[in-house]
Amino acid sequence: MKIGFNLLLWTAHVERRHWPILEDLKRCGYDGVEIPIFEGTPEHYAELGRELDRLGLDRTVIALFPGTEMNPIGAEPSQQEGARRHLAWILDCSAALGAKIVGGPLHSTLGHFSGDAPTAAERERGIAFHRDAGDMARDRGITLVLEAINRFECYFVNTMQDLAGYLAEVDHPNVAGMYDTFHANIEEKDPLAAVAAIAPHLAHVHVSENDRGTPGKGHIDFDSTFKALKAVDYDGWITIEAFGRSLPLLAAATRVWRDFFPSTTEVYGDGFKLIHDGWHSA
Template identity: 65%
Template sequence: MKIGFNLLLWTGHVGEDHYPLLRDIKKTGYDGVEVPVFEGTPDHYARLGEVLDRIGLERTVVTIMPSLDKDPLSADQATRKAALDHAKWFIDCSAALGAPIIGGPIHSVHGHFTGSGPTAAERKRGIAFHRKAGDHAARKNVRLALEALNRFECYFLTTMQGLADYLDEVDHPAVSGMYDTFHANIEEADPIKAIRTIRRHMSHVHISENDRGTPGKGHVDWAATYKALKASKYDGWLTIEAFGRSLPALAAATRVWRDFFPSPESVYRDGIKNIRKGWGRTR
């Protein structure tokens, strides 16, 4: 098991001004960081990867499908091509960074709704998109980890059962799924049982409190969560994802209107204690 921290708490684009933060995250005991890839070039991420190597931090990536002109579910062929080109770009950036996993809702445009549930045609287009994106990811030695979001952020994939069924149909070795405790807390009748549901496809886990604050300060059942993950033989990343108000666009998208913690530093310093204590207690 490895412990990571998602850098979206501070920024959507990691640069030189974040290097002191990266060093402190390493000093705190983290194995790696989750780097947002929303902009930039592969060269930028290659340089960042060299910095992370020197600091001693491994890395994963988080990203999204950002806009309707890059919608993989669109009925318009040109729009779907733009979505695939965008996916190839973030895969190339991730490979340059040295990140083997790309997590996030990379199946539909974040925050976009049609007014109804997903259609059979959208599902067919999504599967075709992920098979093509998976081919490119495989060539770059990268794996996609699709994230189901709660119904207030997404309509296409919202539950672990829905995600698992979808990935069964995609049936691509470079396309997997992830489990996020925040979204499961909203959407799953039994968040712990849902871990077993997605386990056959699960390659990544987000540790996120029910209010998006510090893990251990809310009502997520961490003891049962860690016990279920360990019982499932999961041995990948446990990456803390918490959101604040430093990025107005992200705060608006995730509906963060108030502070959930005294400081960002308290999140990663207290959060790692929650994981170490909870994981260590389970058998």
């Protein structure tokens, strides 16, 4: 098991001015960081990758489809082509960074709703897209990890059962699934049983408290979660995802209207201890 931290707590675009944060995370004991790829060039991420190498930090990527003009399940061919171009850019930047895992709600446009439940035609378009996407990821030595997110952010894939069924139909070795404690807390009738549901496809885990604040300061049962992950022989990344109010646009996008923690140091310090100690005692 490797412990990671998502840089979205501070920024949607990691630059040189954020490098001291990387050093702090390394000193804290983290194995790696999760880098948002929302803008930039492969050259930018190659430079960042060299800094991570210098620090001895591994890395994963978080990404998304921000607009309907690049919707993998959209009815218009131009939407699917836009999604392919956007994903190719994400994967090129990720390869330059040296990341092997690219995760996020990469099944549909984040925050877009049709006003109805997902249709058979949308599912068919999505499966065809992700089979192609799997080939794109494989060519770059990357695994694409789809994240089921809650009904207030997405209507296409909300539960681990939804995601497991979808991934079984995609049936590509480079397209896998993610378990996120925040979304499971909202959508799953039994969040621990949901771990078993996604187990055949599980390649990444997000630890996020019920209020998106410091892990262990809310009501998510992390002890039982770690036991459930061990029960299915999970041994990959456990990455903390928390959100604050330092960036107004990001705070608005993540619906963060109040402070959930006294300092970012608490989030990554207490969060690391929660995972490190909790995993070993599970």
